[in-house]
Amino acid sequence: MMIQEKLRKARKDKGISQESMAKLLFMDTSNYSRKERGEVKIHKDEWTKISEILEVPIDEIKENNQSTIHNENFSFHDHSGNNVNYYNVPDVMMKNTQDYIELLKNQNQKLQEEIQQLKYENQKLKSQK
Structure with a gap:
């Protein structure tokens, strides 16, 4: 049984809703839901x-190595520390991010040109004095 299934089963066996669990963990329901589905890492103190x-041993609801999140189409790897996490980044987010980067590059280029023009005009003014 996967972590998500173990955790969900243990929670349901205790008759605790996701909303109640989230409140007990001092987080919003959507965040807890993502953790329970395995989309967001559950940290040691949270376990x-x-x-x-849930009044169960951690080992009963958690696998020993809960450091990897696998998604079907991953676009980015985080190899920080001892964990290897795979994140699913939707294509639309990647496209928007790439478009935004391109926009920033264009703005940067225009600003650099403007700076060069201002430097040129400043030099011209200095030489006229």
Whole structure:
């Protein structure tokens, strides 16, 4: 059984809703829901609190190596620390980000040209004095 299934089953067996669990963990329901689905990492202190709330040992609801999130089409790897996380970045987000980067490059180029023009005009004024 996968972590998500173990966690969801343990929560439901206790009769606790996602909303109640989120409140007990001091987070919003959508954030807890993403954690339960395995989309967002559950940190060590959160696992401890979850196991206390559900009154089950951590090992019963958590696999030993919960460091990797696998998605079908990953676009970016985070190899920081000992964990390897795979993130699914939707194509539309990648396209928007690439478009924004292109826009910033164009604006940067225009500003550099404007700076050069201002430097030229400043030099011209200095030489006229």
